Amino acid sequence: MSQVFVDATGRRKRIVGVTGFLVALFATLYLAVIGVSVARASGAELTTKATVTTTATPSASASASS
Secondary structure (H helix, E strand, O other): OOOOOOOOOOHHHHHHHHHHHHHHHHHHHHHHHHHHHHHHHHHOOOOOOOOOOOOOOHHHHHHHHO
16 A cells, blocks of 8 residues: 655644644643632632522412412
């Protein structure tokens, strides 16, 4: 079986290598930004926090039965 395409100059390999490096660099920076934001958010005192109640209020039970 003969080779269909041969890149004797190595240009395609170099382009793929540089593109892969840039994608990996972008992914690393993106994960670093996400990590820093999670670390900062866990240390911050949030003023609004969700609360879950297990008891039904009279208005909620009345609207649910309608």
